[in-house]
Amino acid sequence: MTKVGKERTPHNRGWQRLPIMALLLLFLAALARAYLFPGASAAGLAARVDASLAAGGVGSRVTAVLLNFRAYDTLLECFVLLLGVMVVWSLWRPDGAESREPAAGAILASLERLLVPLMIMVGSYLLWAGSDRAGGAFQAGAILGGAGVLLLLDSSPLLKVFPKRGLVPGLCLGPLFFLSASIAAMAWGGNFLEYRSPEAALIIIALEGAAAFSIGLCLAALFGGRPPEREAGDGRDRPSRDRGEFR
Amino acid sequence: MTISPALIYGLTGLALFVIGLAGLLLCQQLLRKILAVNVMASGVFLFLVTIAHGSGALTDPVPQAMVLTGIVVSVSSTAAALALLCRIRESADHRDLSQKKGER
Numbered sequence: 001m002t003k004v005g006k007e008r009t010p011h012n013r014g015w016q017r018l019p020i021m022a023l024l025l026l027f028l029a030a031l032a033r034a035y036l037f038p039g040a041s042a043a044g045l046a047a048r049v050d051a052s053l054a055a056g057g058v059g060s061r062v063t064a065v066l067l068n069f070r071a072y073d074t075l076l077e078c079f080v081l082l083l084g085v086m087v088v089w090s091l092w093r094p095d096g097a098e099s100r101e102p103a104a105g106a107i108l109a110s111l112e113r114l115l116v117p118l119m120i121m122v123g124s125y126l127l128w129a130g131s132d133r134a135g136g137a138f139q140a141g142a143i144l145g146g147a148g149v150l151l152l153l154d155s156s157p158l159l160k161v162f163p164k165r166g167l168v169p170g171l172c173l174g175p176l177f178f179l180s181a182s183i184a185a186m187a188w189g190g191n192f193l194e195y196r197s198p199e200a201a202l203i204i205i206a207l208e209g210a211a212a213f214s215i216g217l218c219l220a221a222l223f224g225g226r227p228p229e230r231e232a233g234d235g236r237d238r239p240s241r242d243r244g245e246f247r
Numbered sequence: 248m249t250i251s252p253a254l255i256y257g258l259t260g261l262a263l264f265v266i267g268l269a270g271l272l273l274c275q276q277l278l279r280k281i282l283a284v285n286v287m288a289s290g291v292f293l294f295l296v297t298i299a300h301g302s303g304a305l306t307d308p309v310p311q312a313m314v315l316t317g318i319v320v321s322v323s324s325t326a327a328a329l330a331l332l333c334r335i336r337e338s339a340d341h342r343d344l345s346q347k348k349g350e351r
Contacts, residue, residue: 015272019272022300023269024265027268028265030261031261032258035257035258035261036254044298044307044309045303045307045308046305046307046308046309051261062307062312062315064308065309065311065312066312066315073312073316074312080320080323080324081323082321083323084323084324085333087327088326088327091330091334093334093337094324113348138316138319139315142319144317160297200267219319219322219323222322222323222326223326225288225326225330
């Protein structure tokens with residue numbers, strides 16, 4: 001670990017980079033050409049979205065795309081988030097990460113008292129606004145995740161409000177609710193993920209709430225980085241630090 | 248063809264993508280590679296937002312939706328990559344790829 005922070009550049013590597021640089025410049029030129037002189041199929045999908053917006057259940061076009069027209073993408077992306085948390089948790093080792101002690105201070109504590117209620121309020125507003133203007137589950141989830149990060153930064157006592165056993169069900173709530181709603185749509189005679197117009201608004205609002213909650217929790221859990229500890233008696237030695245986890 | 252703000256944004260997005268790609272290919276340190284992937288993702292997001300706005304007054308919601316989900320997914324993939332990096336550093340005691348393959 002003697003070379004940390006320094007790029008290893010032996011003398012003979014400068015000219016080796018040149019062909020790669022040249023190829024990348026060519027690639028950039030090709031991309032720019034494709035952007036500047038688009039073909040005939042570059043009309044976009046705005047007109048098609050507008051044409052079928054009435055059947056989508058919500059007034060906001062972005063929300064309709066996210067949760068109805070291209071709901072398959074959104075469903076898989078919720079699972080990708082869950083997968084990220086699983087990767088981070090399975091790579092966690094209790095004896096690593098000595099440098100996780102945050103410098104908790106009075107400024108952070110007061111900032112947290114000021115901002116976290118505001119962030120929860122703004123997140124809820126964005127969720128509610130998502131049905132007919134800019135906003136929606138991902139924005140609300142991002143802000144809720146930010147609030148969670150702020151709480152994790154000095155392992156706030158507010159985290160104890162959230163039950164330890166509720167973390168995994170909370171993470172899974174959004175994706176599983178999404179999946180079950182899309183399977184239930186088949187029972188009502190549609191296809192997988194096909195919400196018909198009368199019920200669509202209600203389903204989408206419920207889906208958005210669950211998805212935003214789980215997205216926020218996933219983002220905060222990714223920042224926390226460590227899985228919730230099991231109850232006593234699992235045999236592993238337990239570090240005394242409580243930082244960076246949901247307790 | 249006139250120079251419009253959208254044109255500048257689009258070309259900047261493409262340039263960011265290629266700069267990130269260069270970093271991904273040419274940097275040896277793993278942390279720099281992760282940052283380079285993030286630069287690439289920023290370029291893609293900028294480009295997608297630009298082409299969503301491109302077609303006149305009617306904005307295209309499909310690229311906007313892709314950016315929204317993409318930002319959240321890129322955060323999660325970055326976190327997974329950083330966790331992998333920490334694990335590599337703990338177990339192998341090196342942070343770049345050069346020491347594994349000998350001097351290259």
